[in-house]
Amino acid sequence: MLLDHLSNGLAAIRTQIGAIFVSLELSRSTWLVTSLSPGKGEKMSKHSVKAGAIAELLKLFAALKRKAQARTGESYPIITIQEAGLDGFWLHRTLQSEGVESYVVDPASIATPRRRRRAKTDRLDGETLLRSLLAYKRGEPRVCAMVVAPSPEEEDRRRLCRERRTLIAERIVHVNRIKGVLFAQGIFDYVPLRRDRRTRLEALRTGDGRLLPAHLKAQISRELDRLELLLDQIAAVEREQDALLAASRPAGEKAASNPVAMLLDLKGLGPNFAAILWSEAFHRQFTNRRQVASYAGLAATPWRSGGIEREQGVSKAGNPRLRTTMIQLAWLWIRHQPQSALTQWFKANSQRGRKRTIVALARKLLVALWKYVTAGVVIEGAVVKPGA
Structure with missing residues (x-):
């Protein structure tokens, strides 16, 4: 069994993980496969596979399993990790269909050295991915952010x-x-x-x-x-x-609880805005309002250290299409929903700067629309279209 800590002393987190961990550093020409198998201590193995060669990759996985079984006498599953990027999710789906536990990680969420000049190679990136996967499987909180892969239909x-x-x-x-x-x-x-x-x-x-x-x-x-x-x-x-x-949009009584129908009923929201909100945001499951704002890149990024306290603006570390759409929709909301509580809040706070306030309104509006389509919480003062 692979131990995450070699010392026999007490540790904050001490677990035994029985698996072969593999990171995939993808590029247009080659895939660098970094693996850590039981029975090899902390030694990481590295192999190169031609990009897109799924059969060769699966053959390598089978070889890793055979060697681990020969060393330990036990059979281990394979757990892989790759960065979200140009390759999309087709490899992730292929590995899952082959029975491999696969994860796709947001590369910006992985901790890296804060030196002004840090070394960066595919070899180092593969090892960093592997360490992040180990920490994630041990249950360490907020070690990285795994991407929820959409279905092919979505x-x-x-x-x-x-x-x-x-x-x-x-x-x-x-x-x-x-x-x-x-x-x-x-x-x-x-x-x-x-x-x-x-x-x-x-x-x-x-x-x-x-x-x-x-x-x-x-x-x-x-x-x-x-x-x-x-x-x-x-x-x-x-x-x-x-x-x-x-x-x-289903017909009959179900139409009243359909997200698309609910969005189209609001004055100021046309088919294009409803389609973007539905396809880019509200098909996903969010736990709280902070996750909603963070997914759109509209979450605040404070800088507080000792006596220093300032705001850096929104993170912009989310879906850029959704963020742009919400800024546009916020301006239209002021025009078409002048009596809503959100518009009144904007007018009361716009003296701080219209640009900053409209971004804050976009965040509040996105959260309000999320509550509206998921929990049926009516936006205060919002007007629906005639006949809706």
Whole structure:
């Protein structure tokens, strides 16, 4: 059996863990596998596997189990850990389907040396991951933050909102490029998103009264081609999103307790906001309001040491899409829910700075919406849409 402490004296935590611990340091070309097996003391073994070679990885796991059994006479399970990142969760799901206990950790939650210049290599990262896994399995509190892997259905469902955000960002780029090119010719009132954009392009005159040069006109025409393609794709994504929301809203009495239906009933929340909140946040299980704010990166980060006490602002260590959406929704909430208690709080505290106060309102609003969709706690003073 593997002991977490070699001394025979008393220790704060003393446990025997019967397992082979493995950390996976993933990259595009190779995977570095660091393992710690019973019967080898504190010696860590390192192996390299070609990236994506699942059969080779499982073969290595089988070899580790055979060697551990030969040394100790017992069979041990394998427990793996990997960082959340570019590879997503497909490897985690594959290992679980093979009967391997797998964990995905938030890399920012792992303690590292605080030296100004610290050594960083894949070998050192693999050992750090392995030590974090050992501490986590021993039950040490807050040693690291394990990521809750979404199901394939949940992961696929939130792609619509994320694709729409990407397409809108590309649309903004093309619109600004067209406006910038025309601005240099003294044209300030052309709106590329209008339906008559092609007709108005033919009638445009430069600031000194000339027709648009041929090459400039051709460039803008090609930009409009790309812009119109984006508009069609955005419309298609929004139709799929509306269909998904409609399918998720049950009919009859169950509709009153459905998260999507409850969000859409509130004035100021449209299909896009409801879809983002549902797919990015409220499909998860949270224990308390602090976890909700932390997941969105809206939790406060105080700095207190001795007589020093100051606030560093929000952590931003959460879901950036949810955080951005909540900031936007907070501004809309003030406009569409002027009589709510949250809006009154914002007006009473906005003298401290509107930017800081709107972030605090976004945090309060997210917590209030979470309580509303999970426990049915009505937001004080909130107005529902007519007919809801």
